[in-house]
Amino acid sequence: MRLALFDLDETLIAGDSASLWLEHMVAQELAPATMVAEEQAMMSLYHQGKMDMHQYMAFTLQPLAGKSRTWLDQQCQHFAEGVLRDRLYPEGLARIEWHRQRGDVLVLISASGEHLVAPMARMLGMDHCVAILLDEEQGMLTGQTRGTLSFREGKVARINQLFAGHPGVWQESHGYSDSHNDLPLLRAVAHPHAVNPAPGLRQVAEELHWPILHWQLAV
Template sequence: MSNTPYLAVFELDETLIAADSASLWSEHIAEKGLAPENQIAEEHELISAYAKGTMDMDRYMQATLKPIIGMDRRTLTQLVAEFVEEKIKPALYNDAISRIQWHKQRGDKVLVISATGEHLVKPIAKLLGADDAIAINLEQINGIITGRTTGTLSYQQGKVTRMKAWIAEQDIQFKGSYGYSDSINDLPMLDAVDRPFAVNPDPALALHAQMQDWTIMDWRHENNILR
């Protein structure tokens, strides 16, 4: 095994899991009575713009963080742990887990990157065995969630900005990089890696991948979801 690893970058929603984690989260906290019923409808309306690449990420984060404003970190951590167990574990793609394990066995570093809040992404990345995660950072004051975000949002070109900053902080030089995503929103990230893979691609990404002769992987086939 080489001492110089590759970097494997995975998008989260619809790539590693058969769902959108933020949507599942909205449903989960609504079930717990922590969010109004119209929260789910508003979230679904906003997420529809994501598929078109026209989402207002600031507005989306304001809407989805509203129910946890004023919550302390410990309470949020417990709530997210329940969420990961009840909603995320059953939605994991077997092929995604196998691909992460393939990279780990080679000695590669695995990074999950997502345009979802860090409170959800980091525990899911840990569950998947990733080395680290990049997500939208939440502002906290004295351990209390304010409902605001901080820093560069890890969305579209912002993912590349955050990824490059993360790489610069590492004490190793990567031999090369792999990238996996389902969404046309992640075209900047896929263009930034050496070996891009279109996983469960939306129509726009599928077309682009075909034109660029990228490898297309479909992890959505029957019996591939952990139930």
């Protein structure tokens, strides 16, 4: 088994899906505009490697508490098709297809919520989707998360959970990410790639002679 693990935000798409989704919710009057500035402050901590992901998810999921999962899935499908699709990097799509032709197992793995990541995984024809799981009771969202968060070391843990019983799952695996928060994942794979890397990841990639890829949106 050969895994091809792709991060979503700032790796396959230009932008962060969670931030864009919050802006979308504000525009649709589903969330107060005051949330944007606080979310941006949290994202600044993310880029510094200091974010508390539990706190971030609890904050950004507040507007969804009490909503039905069916409603959310419909909203996010439209959001993915109408907003995120146009932000996909053509080079990223080509790399996915290269792995597909090789017969690799394609995994979209993200520290964003599953409501945002799953529609993109379907759109991209991924074999698996690994994202932060949303808690629900009788089909209604609680505004909380459940399980291991797919963030930092949590991404490695979730892959080990998903492919438990497959020895050597990391052998010949490829990984793609822009963020130093994904260093645990990139160190775990056999073939790490830094895509449009943030400064912290670029420094490590240069030191360890990892390939650095520069993907751009089509003009």
